[in-house]
Amino acid sequence: MKPKISIIVPVYNIEQYLRKCLDSILAQTFTDFEVIIVNDGSTDSSGDICDEYAELDNRVRVIHTYNGGLSSARNVGLKLSRGDFVGFIDGDDWVFKDMYQTLYELCNQTNSDISICTMYREIEGEIVYVDRDNYIKEMDNVEAMRQLFKGNLYRFAVWNKLYTKKCFEHVQFPEGRIHEDLFTTYKVFAKADKVVFTNYAGYIYVKRDSSILTTNYNEKRLDAFLGWNEIISFMNKNYSQLAEYYLSCFAYWVVDNVYYITSQVQKSKDRKKFLSTIQNHVENHYKHIIKSANLDIKYKTHIGLLKYDINLLLLSINFNKILNKRFKQ
Template structure:
């Protein structure tokens, strides 16, 4: 059995990190090394990690100054000695058979990347990202198509086992958010063969103060930046997938725009008119894109007609979900 390097960046997650590390330690696949990177945590995370390392001889703890998630992941891969690499976020956890399933599939198909399904976990419930459990092997074209749609291949990097040969060539972008998307933009340039099971093994925890529930900051434009990069790449290399890339780019604009509208003086945001202009310019293209659910196509119509009404309904929906605005 080949060794697998599991890299876990840690920063101020004292409530979650023990469960995460124990879920890795309890894997049915035993030939793993657990590389924990303490990214300058200021809570009790480091002590929890130290105690874990004392009792788990496959684990090592490395401490560095705070540099962010990308910096911690990049630091961790320097110490990887496995044939394959897996990144796990320290506020998430994994089913005990996840590593074994990913490894079994990547070996069976002689693939570069092995993907499994994800549970979206909230404070009061959890649900699988993909309702249907399927298995398939594919090349880059289908991988990107499914990645852009987002159901069978979720956006996180943490449900993907990658050969060290490829992972060692790619860095996460320091100073940016949506780092997983930037990483996967580089990944598809190297990886040729992918194996996917939508059966969920990774538990992705949505915290109340996570990036997905916070109002707009300028860094949210990183999301539009990376999917613009994807769109340009697809336009040049795989034009048959252009409408799928456009779907993802449009989705990024929706996400950023919704965050802008969480702010009272949203019209004062420098980038507001740029993002709104995207919807006005591409109204028909979005409205006719069948990858969008009916609700989103109605939303772009509402944006075209009345932004204030769209904002009112958005804030009502966020309030129902318990998001403070």
């Protein structure tokens, strides 16, 4: 019988986290699901653990593939999924036992194509809890897209959401790139007639020092700006009324990356090379970004310096660092 939900779990060399993840899925109060574990060429014992769980529960299917990366593993899972709904959990994270019950009921009760919850972070084995008042927000397509780029309720991560299968028709994750959620989530939201959000926290994001986005800045992270080129082109064509929001979101992303580069990249040659790449992407959208009412003067100043003079930008950032140190003393 076809399950209601397909839960896709990509796995690569996460043996110390994997059991907790899979145990949390199998303990769900909502039981009508399949788990598709895609072992992405692990070289540790992760593959054996996956097979162990397939023997333990007939809702678990395991696919062993070569190491094609996170996007490839998710695409394999999507292709094999049979559920009416699709969810994603990274194999080093875990979920509270009522997460899928909550998300599934929200979709059904509000006739929504996507339901979203919030998450807590786990750092060094401790969950960082945040007090929140109960809150549910129902949104049409445009409002859901606006909130995606506004970023206060939810962001691009695919794993704290439940989607009707139709949202992924003709949509795949970009293989060979990182920041895969950035490249994908807006396309999925574009296919949703209605979206519902709850500030119930069901997903636990485990912060690992060795994850791709917590290691020192490298050239691969500039993939994000290829994604932003696609996003802005798509949004200009289909959601131009939201320009204030997606261009501001892009500007925040630019400035964040500038700070990562100046604080994490040691070689001056590499710093200027990476900043020059971002400068080229900013050039195409500068005149619209600088007019944005959503951006404060600090961000506009950094964007302006980046566009016109990288050396002056670096001088300004270093000067601010010196001032901040003196004020802290």
